Amino acid sequence: MITKRVQSRYECGYCLARAGFITKLLGVYCAALQGIMMEKVVVIPMFLLLSSLTGVFPGSPTDIYVKAEEMVELYCPLNGEDNQRDAELIWTTHTSQEMDLTHNMSSAEQKRRDLLVHGRSLVIFKATAKHQGIYSCSRGNSSSQLWFRVTVNTKQRNESTHPQTCHTRESCTLICPNTPAENILNITSNSICQKEGETKDCYFTSVEEKDHGVYTCTRSYLYYGQIYNMTFTVLLDIQPKEKPEKYPVIISPHNSDVFPVYLGSTVVIDCKAVMYSDDDMMFWLSSDSFLETNSSFPVYYNYTNEINADKIQMTAALVFKEVSEEDLLQNYTCKLQTVTGRSSFVTIALAQKPRLSYVPLAVGIVSIVLVTVLTIIIYVRFQIPITLFLRDTVGCHSSTSDEKSYDAFLMCYKSDTDTGLNEYDRKCLESVLEERFGYSLCLYDRDVLPGEAVSEAVLDCIQQSRTVLLVPTSPETGPGSGLLSAIHAALVERQARLVFIKTEKTEGLRSGSLPHALQLLSEAGACVTWKGMRSMQPSSPFWKHLRYHLPAPQHAPKIRLLPQTSQDVTVWSNV
Incomplete structure (x- = not known):
């Protein structure tokens, strides 16, 4: 019964505040009409006036639920009109009586009431029944206002539940929501997590299905030697680990590769790919025409595949029976056609490799033989002088006792x-x-x-x-x-x-x-x-x-x- 009376009281104050503001606005509007020439009659439908008021009064204020004796923060993201952007942000409470918290309340009074106005934030350190009610923020004399309705409960309601999703066998950190109050000078915070009354680590090295559930995240703030708490409910949803999407791809050769070949030689070029469906296919093209798999043609291809786990390794071998000059003028394309539509291809070319010349090899062998024979002849002919020279001058002889x-x-x-x-x-x-x-x-x-x-x-x-x-x-x-x-x-x-x-x-x-x-x-x-x-x-x-x-x-x-x-x-x- 007491709660209902308190709630009726602050809702009534909210309605009176809105009615008073509407009355002021109508007075301003009537004064503007007096400047219009009497011979002209201006008819303004009432619904236009009412529709213009929708930007000033929202359909409903933002509901904020807070547990008794815990901290709550009202954050005003209002920027105001262009000519009011540098104006001071004004917080007003419409609980028991309308009060300007920015100008009419000193710092000592704010501290006594467990309040703090800082920048865009209005912080209530320990919420009680006296803090329950309507709050608004505005930029200077701007007509734009934002409204908040603070409800103090002994138990946190479902509206404050924050969902979070993690995947199995992956690391996960429970995110205790951050608030702008952390940016206020002299406020420091830390957080703990609980599940069914048992304190848990907010960090999981590898989450499992058993970690699914509702967690209570308590963020503690230290301000001038006093600790204030904010409690959040985090619903942790564990989903199966998402498998990365796999696409077929050509492994080799690479695009624009050039293969040196000999004219008249037999050449085999393998095009290797990894696929994930039996409906995928791979084939060779010569310029813009398809090559045949019939081995009776001078240029053809054949393919083999190997199924390994969940992938298929396919090899399409391009075969040249005898490389001709005409083959050197063509471009050959290995194309991978997939059911997913993600087709890929590589284009290669052939280049003539010069024939090896055996003349340098023969000259080298003959030179080595001649040098060897000449060395043997010189040694045999001058064996005695060479031996005596090495013995007497260089000292090349056995000195073992x-x-x-x-x-x-x-x-x-x-x-x-x-x-x-x-x-x-x-x-x-x-x-x-x-x-x-x-x-x-x-x-x-x-x-x-x-x-x-x-x-x-x-x-x-x-x-x-x-x-x-x-x-x-x-x-x-x-x-x-x-x-x-x-x-x-x-x-x-x-x-x-x-x-x-x-x-x-x-x-x-x-x-x-x-x-x-x-x-x-x-x-x-x-x-x-x-x-x-x-x-x-x-x-x-x-x-x-x-x-x-x-x-x-x-x-x-x-x-x-x-x-x-x-x-x-x-x-x-x-x-």
Whole structure:
């Protein structure tokens, strides 16, 4: 009963306000008619007057529902007439009595009444029954006004429900409606969401059907240390996830592609597309004419399709049996015709590819062969000078230590003829090798202790040397054939290097004229010919050949061989 009386009271005030405003407007209109000449009679139908009032008084005010003790905001979007755009916005209340809230109410009075007028907004911080009624806003003295009817309820009504739609398996944020009051200085806000009394997160990482329902969204505002609430009802509707619309499309080739081909060759060009209906089709055109699928034609096409899940992969292959010059002048179009009407096409062309010339390839191969042969000839012809140059100048030789004491063991062997080296030639050989080229030689008559068994001493010298150098000498000196056979056996067993020096006369003898032991040694190692006086100079071919077959000198320190018998030990201790 009390609510009905209060409602009748503010509705009556609203009607009186409208009646008073109409009376004022009629007075202004009558005053304007007095200026018209008396001899002219102006007849204005009453319905025109009433129709002009429709812009001033709306058919009904905007209804705003608010829960008791909560905040509500009235927002006036009125711009006014052209000559009133800069005029001040005036808020008027028509609740118990008409009152200008803009000019007749101080800031302290507004705060006492839980009101705030700021810009286009009229904020009621805690709505009670005394705030229920009619409110209006106007721009200066403009005749245009906007009307609001505020109803305070203990429970929010359905008119304030805000619908929102989200899709399954997608993220979703419940939107608590924003109000212009957030732009008012010193007002900050945050929001919480509730469903059936249970506090929920306003953000869903992935919504499901169970999240459908009515949510209460409470937005809290902090203003000068006081918290004021606004409650909104949000109806969350969950819809199935919308599938993106798929359209058939040509994947390859691309429009304006040019394919290089050889004249007379067989060429196949695939046009690939993805479709979603069996009624879609793809075909080839030559200029403006359709190509056939009959393989008896010189140019035709065939197609294959592969059904994969919800899509169809189709391939239309354009086949040229033998590419002709006429084919090079045509444009070929692959067209995709669909039931949806979204047809697409690509146009391609052929270009003649120049024939490969084998002349550069042949010239290159011949050049490589000639260079290889020339390199081999030069190396074979100048193998010895090249090897000695790399060894002496560049230092290209093996430097790995083999724990040998001598570079070479120079041993004389008996010559059955007078073709051997004489004493002077042999001394010259030893001197040049040691002093001129830096070789460390093991000499029997110098580095073997007296009294040592000949065979054991020779074998020890071979063991301590990298190479065995056999020099022919007179029959009176040098080891016999039995020792030579032992030397050959030792060289074979230990894989030692052997250099066999011959003379010109020995070289002219037949291979069978040498003793068997010497014949085996000459065949086991490299042979170098001593040519008498012509071989004396260190720059002669003899020395080049000899150094080529000898290893590079290691400059190892000379070590005297230890004695092998008890008598030799006595002699060695007395030295």
